[in-house]
Amino acid sequence: MSITGECFCGKINYEVSGELRDARSCHCSRCRKAFSSQASAYALVDANDFKWVTGEQHLATYESNHGFGLQFCSKCGSTLCGIFNGAVHGVTLGCVNGDPRVEISQHIFVGSKAPWELIPEGVKTFDEGPPPDGSS
Numbered sequence: 629m630s631i632t633g634e635c636f637c638g639k640i641n642y643e644v645s646g647e648l649r650d651a652r653s654c655h656c657s658r659c660r661k662a663f664s665s666q667a668s669a670y671a672l673v674d675a676n677d678f679k680w681v682t683g684e685q686h687l688a689t690y691e692s693n694h695g696f697g698l699q700f701c702s703k704c705g706s707t708l709c710g711i712f713n714g715a716v717h718g719v720t721l722g723c724v725n726g727d728p729r730v731e732i733s734q735h736i737f738v739g740s741k742a743p744w745e746l747i748p749e750g751v752k753t754f755d756e757g758p759p760p761d762g763s764s
């Protein structure tokens with residue numbers, strides 16, 4: 629069964645035929661702005677497994693430095709995916725429908741979290757980026 633996602637207004641829908649992986653939440657100040665939230669909630673996807681189903685013409689793209697960017701609905705503003713060099717790199721978990729069978733395994737850059745955010749006990753946190761071996 630494929631994973632689906634859509635924006636708040638429902639004009640844009642996508643489908644992922646493979647699995648989401650490496651779900652993470654980044655609490656840095658840049659991600660807070662980009663996701664309009666206390667942190668990002670994001671999982672990687674294989675670009676070949678991803679396709680827009682409806683509403684691709686309503687997508688707007690913001691490209692930042694180093695080839696990374698975000699694509700969002702120009703009608704309602706939901707951020708749907710991240711792109712790298714023009715290809716879909718991952719999806720925002722907030723726009724995924726139902727249970728994508730993936731859990732956020734690490735909270736990164738918690739050292740620069742917003743002063744108003746309380747981190748729940750028991751979640752795996754890192755003050756900065758993930759450990760270099762990526763094994764956790």
Ligand SMILES: [Zn+2]
Nearest residue numbers: 635637701704
């Ligand atoms: Zn929308």
Ligand SMILES: [Zn+2]
Nearest residue numbers: 654655656659
């Ligand atoms: Zn971040």
